[in-house]
Structure formats: structure tokens, C-alpha cells
């Protein structure tokens with residue numbers, strides 16, 4: 001198995017980066033920070049009538065989130081960096097084409113016993 | 127994608143939580159994620175220039191010797207309403223800037239230790255201790271061998287008494303599940319005494 005953190009150098013990567021920047025219109029950061037790795041997104045079905053016709057890459061994303069899917073899974077399936085997918089999801093959210101479900105909030109100071117018990121029970125059933 | 131396109135039922139999105147699988151380079155993190163995940167581990171790759179090293183336009187990208195940092199992860203469906211994700215953290219120390227982001231909102235972490243070179247996971251232990259992120263230590267006995275009892279490893283790593291240490295085999299599903307259960311049990315104990 002290859003090392004997890006592997007480096008890819010040279011021309012291929014540069015070309016890929018240019019392609020990625022094209023997808024995001026040159027943006028490197030999403031305009032909002034709604035999209036963590038485990039935020040789930042779902043395509044709005046049917047899409048709102050006023051929504052603009054999605055670009056091909058957007059259409060690919062929308063097909064992938066016909067059912068709720070986590071941002072990290074979406075990025076892995078699309079073979080795109082999470083940062084790029086997050087920017088594209090911002091556009092889809094602003095166009096009313098997806099809904100966003102944030103992760104269960106976890107704060108170290110105020111642990112959620114009920115949540116922990118559910119996770120514990122689920123692991124016990126494995 | 128199975129099923130007819132016209133009758134996709136609205137499915138309520140599940141709540142999601144995550145646990146990190148951390149530790150030094152090559153200690154078995156990806157192996158552990160794969161052992162307990164219900165899906166083959168997925169991978170995303172982030173070009174470091176995009177990941178926030180301050181490139182704001184296309185100028186100069188062609189000349190950049192770009193680097194990619196990969197993240198692999200798996201999934202355990204707890205119930206229809208709750209899904210647990212496991213993220214294997216990048217092992218190489220120079221990619222640790224990513225750990226800060228990964229750690230936000232995590233329930234806790236498993237720090238894997240290679241029984242043959244425990245010092246390679248010192249830095250990971252230090253990372254979670256400093257940030258007050260709860261963790262357990264899984265001692266991965268490569269070749270299934272555990273020459274030292276868990277208490278010796280605890281001493282060698284100078285771990286506090288409330289951090290559980292488990293001997294495990296990253297290739298075995300039940301063994302990895304038990305490490306995760308130990309982490310959650312530890313979280314429950316801490317929550318009850320908080």
C-alpha cells in the first residue's frame with residue numbers, strides 16, 4: 001500500500017492545479033465555512049425553478065448528492081480536493097440547489113452523554 | 127446508483143461525528159481505518175497550494191513544485207440517524223498543520239503505536255495532550271506479537287492514568303472495534319464525572 005501522505009511533483013500536478021482553479025473560477029477559499037469534511041449535503045429535488053442551469057461539474061455533484069452524502073465522501077468519489085468541492089458547494093447552496101446538514105456539534109467542555117451512548121451501542125453491535 | 131430516478135425518496139440526512147486515527151508514520155493507521163470501516167477506505171487529495179498556503183491566483187502555479195497531502199477515511203453507520211467517520215491523519219510530521227483542522231469537532235482520537243518503535247508516536251500523543259483532546263492508545267503488535275504488557279507501554283510513554291492503553295492488531299476488525307469502544311467508554315466516564 002502506498003504511503004498515505006505521498007507527494008506528487010512536476011507537470012501533472014501543475015496541470016491539475018490549473019484545472020482545479022478553473023473549476024472554482026480562480027477562488028481558493030469558499031465564501032462561507034459551512035462545509036466541514038463530515039457536513040452532509042443533499043440535492044434539492046426538484047430543483048427550484050429560478051435556479052440557473054448547473055455547469056457540467058455542478059451537475060456531477062448534484063447527481064452524487066441525490067441522497068445525503070458527506071463532503072469528504074463526495075470529494076473522494078469525484079476525485080477532487082475537499083477545498084475545491086467546498087467552493088463549488090457554496091455556489092450550489094447559493095443557487096438553492098442543495099441543502100446542508102452540519103455535523104453533530106461536539107464541544108470538549110460539555111460532552112453529550114446521550115450521543116456517546118448511541119455511538120457506544122452502535123460499536124457494540126458491530 | 128441503483129433504483130429509478132423518478133422515485134427517489136427524501137432521506138433525512140444523518141447526524142455525523144468523527145474519530146481520528148493518529149500516530150507516527152507507518153504505524154498502521156490506514157490499516158485500522160480499513161479494518162473497521164463498512165466501506166473500502168476512501169481517499170481525498172489536497173494540493174498544498176490550495177490547502178491554504180496563500181496562493182490567490184493562477185500566477186506562478188506552473189513553476190510551483192506542488193505537493194499533495196492525502197487523507198483517508200472510513201465510515202461506520204451507527205443508526206439511521208447517526209454516522210461515525212474515521213479519519214486517518216497524515217503520518218509525516220510536516221503535514222501536521224492539517225491535524226488542527228481535523229481535530230475540530232472530533233469526539234476523540236486513537237493514537238496507534240508501533241510496538242517496535244513507540245517513540246514514533248510520541249509527537250501524536252503530545253499533540254492531543256496539549257489540546258486536551260481525549261485519546262486512547264492502541265499498541266499495534268506487528269505480526270500479532272505483543273512482547274510488552276500494556277502497563278509497560280504506559281510507563282514508556284508516560285501516559286496519565288485516565289488514558290487507556292490497549293494491545294491491538296490493526297488488521298483485525300474486532301480488535302479495532304474494541305479500541306474504538308474503549309475510547310468511547312473513556313469519553314463516557316469523563317462525561318459522567320465532568
Ligand SMILES: Nc1nc2c(ncn2[C@@H]2O[C@H](COP(=O)(O)OP(=O)(O)OP(=O)(O)O)[C@@H](O)[C@H]2O)c(=O)[nH]1
Nearest residue numbers: 003004151152153154155156157217268269296297
Ligand atoms: N504485519 C503487520 N503489518 C501491518 C500491521 N498494520 C499495518 N501493517 C502494514 O504496515 C504498513 C503500514 O501500514 P499503514 O496502515 O499504511 O500505516 P499508516 O499509519 O497508515 O502509514 P502512513 O499513513 O504512511 O503514516 C502496511 O504495509 C501495512 O500492511 C500489522 O498489525 N501487522
Ligand SMILES: [Mg+2]
Nearest residue numbers: 004155156214
Ligand atoms: Mg496511512
